[in-house]
Amino acid sequence: MKKTLPILVAVLTAVFILAALILRPQLNGWLDVVLNWAVVTASAALLVAVATLLLTHLRAILRGQRGFIYSIILISAFLVSFIGALVLGLENSAYLRWVAAVQLPLETSLLGLAALVMTGAALQIFRSRGWSLLTISFGISALVFLVISLGLLQALNIPLLSTVIAYLQRLPLIGARGLLIGIGIGALLTGLRVLFGLERSWGE
Amino acid sequence: MIQCPHCGKDNLPQATRCVHCGKDLDNLFKIEGAEADAGLPEEPEISVSDLLRTFRQEEDSQAEEHRPAVSSGPSAVFASREDTPRAETPQEEEQAPEWLIRIRKRAMQEEDAAGELSRKFNSLEASRSQEHQGRVDEEFANWIARIRENARRENLQAAKSAQAGSESEGGVPEWLRRVRELQPEGLEENQAVQEEPEEPRAEEPEQEKELPAKAEQAQAQEAESVVESGPEEAIETAEPAPDAEGAGEPPLSGHETGAETPPAEEPTESPKTPEIKPVIEELGLASEVSALDLEERPASSETLSADLLLLRKQKESAQILMNLIGEEGKGLPPAKTPREGSRGWYRFILGAFLLLVLIAVIVFVPQARPATYENPTPAVALKDALNALKNGDKVLVVQEYQAAASAEMEQVSAPVLRALEERGIALQFLTTHPNGLWLSANLMNAAEIPARETAYLAGGRLGVLTAALLADESSAMLPEGLESLENYQLILLLEDSQADIQNWIEQAGPWLGAGKLGVLASSQNAALLLPYYDAGQLAGYTAGALEGRVLAAALGQTASTGMPLRAYQAGLLVMIAVLLLGIIIKAEADSNARHQKEPEG
């Protein structure tokens, strides 16, 4: 029973939502209710995840584990941010400025750092992966799209060149479509596994 | 003594199978002072690799033996020294938990079934500290001492019982009396275990008939296990038993042995062990035992070795459990991957070079004049969709990018929002990310449009589906101020994440009809948006700051000065140079390798 109940719940939920989406007018009201439950539960799950994160770091501090200084920093940052929102309100401009002043430079710098790291990685990519059809086509494609991204060729306004560029820009469509279909089939199968009670992604 | 959970009768502490009812005692891994099961999940997944290995070893040895298991009867005292591998009967397989059966099957089927898990487990083992091992060893040493002490006490009791039992031969079978005559000391312990079964003897005649064969078989198995283990190992780990005086003494029958006589503790410590052989032959088990050269084995080590084999195995199990307990709650350590090592300087030099180039261009190179050219087809389509909007039309601006991409996204979005605002189009802001609340405010500021509230839609794809399905605007499930999505002429997604884009295309798109979704995206999404546009699921999209500039110009807006075009171009040129350099380096390395091979050839 311990193991069958969650499977039953997952299967019944999935079947109900699918049925409601198909028989939409009849079950619309109940579908809204179930989706609302799901949204609220998902939000609560995120809060539990945050609480787990905090508890983990709190334990690290109490045990004096190696690197507990990072845990202190994390919890302090959390408390300032969380209590600030509760006390001042989410729409408080001073509070939002403070959040932006911390998050914006950090996140932007992290993405900027990715550019620097990618430069180093690009030098090694062929050395580490060797020659294959995939790496060769990747290399040529990357070079071509880098050149197109410069915008210099387009600025020449030569009709034939513009046509070639337009054609080249459409070329990734094929691989991207294959990727989307491949990923879609994989995700669909995972969903079907849940529907048939074969997937237990809730930690059992 | 430990109690059988099935029949409630007493068994030896080291017994893994009840000598009375034959069922598993389930305490193979029990360690006094260590609550092995307490902190463990019912099916400890982490240990699977090692357990798997153990099962495989067991099964291998079972395959070699092809011997039925001794599961009940007094002589099971030998079998209870469970080091001797036992063949698994179908019944036992049925009793085994489902997960165990599956693991075994898989282990049989796949040669490398344990590959990944073993690798992780090995790295776990490697990461275990010496201190931890020391603790396990100490625990184990204490445990051995306790077991030995218990065994000694029981043997003493057994001797007394044997003496008492020998006075009445009524219930003693013929085979047992003959064995006693040949090896009295060895059966004293057996007798002790027989005490209880002897009482219901009259009620179990069939079982009684089976006993002789089982007893001898058990002896043979034990002897065989000693051969497998090797005498060196047994001697190495055996501590001299203080009361093992019978080693050099003449055999004494149970009748002759007085209560005061120090009992010969272990049945196989007797030098007369070889004399069992004729009995075994007589009982029809000769063929199975014939392979054993009993005379060559040091008799005194036999029982101890059986114990120690059992203990060694239990020690391994105990270690696995201790590891599991120790690692409870911790993640598996990552599999060791070769570190970059000295090549790290590449990253630093190239990164620093790019940084310097960008700084130099930003500081010293003047701004480029905006070029006028046509955007790619999807961006043109979006421009057309935006131009088709009329005064008073409603546009839902869905802000879903993260702070990291805000610089790029503000470049793309701000001119578009400004253009729409100037044309009197009603803009409503919505976000599905918490950060979107303040990022929207920043965007409105950058676009120089009046600030307005941003609605928050929770629940990710569930929330998007809810919003797409809801026609009732008063529903508490929709954020305040948000209308039914059908009421908007265009839903303009500001995105830097493919997953978020797909949420809208997959969850809202099918319910809204074609041409309602337009996307202003980060350049990283361009490739994967193309198929959706090609399939007619998007009204159009613009990806990246460069296309954003062209779109802004097409909408009659000036592009933001936040991103100098020259610096962007310089960065792209650096990447082109690095990629070419990488290709050249690889080609040169290949050429060198060929040259080195040629002389060898």
Place this chain on the structure above:
Amino acid sequence: MNPMDIVLGFIGIALSVMIFSYLLGDNFFFRVALYILVGVSAGYGAAVLLLKVIIPRLIEPLKESGTDAFWLGLVPLALCLLLALMLVPRTVRAGTLPLSFLVGAAAAVGIAGISRGTLAPQLLAVVNRFSPELLLENSAADWGGIVEAFFILFGVISVLFYFHHRLSRKGAGTQRPLLVEGISDVGQVFLGISFGMLFVGFYSAALTALIARIVWLKDFILALLAG
């Protein structure tokens, strides 16, 4: 510049430098910056969830005792309480039920969304290129369109072939027929082209962020100097 802008500006500079210190290797300052980011994001996110979802959609309905909203609100309340029990080590398994409910809901929504929003339209887009309306131009064959339709069909099939081939090769390690290898190779080429564009796209986004940070830094210093 007001004092607050200056303080926040210096915080921004310090945090940026801490992140870029990663170029010298993983170090204390980089980690501190990451932990600050995680802490602030988690705190802000938790506050938003609490104030914008949990209170209005879970707590508020429970105040209206006896109404439909009240009774319907008891179910998510129970689910949330079970989730909360996950925080106690002994009752971790209590969370299985709400999580299985979420998995079921996400699976159903995923199945419907993927099939209607991605698989069907993308497969139809390949097939629809062969529709006579598109391939006939003034009752004459549009050969360009026909070639393109076949090209896309073959390309998509070859990419899917490559996926399948790659998976099965991992499993079996057997040599495939030449035709299968050939189609799979073509798939590799198309995939490589798409990966190339993805790489450039991601690099462009990262480069834009880097440039924006440098520009912001320059503007801040200039503003500071200007007083």
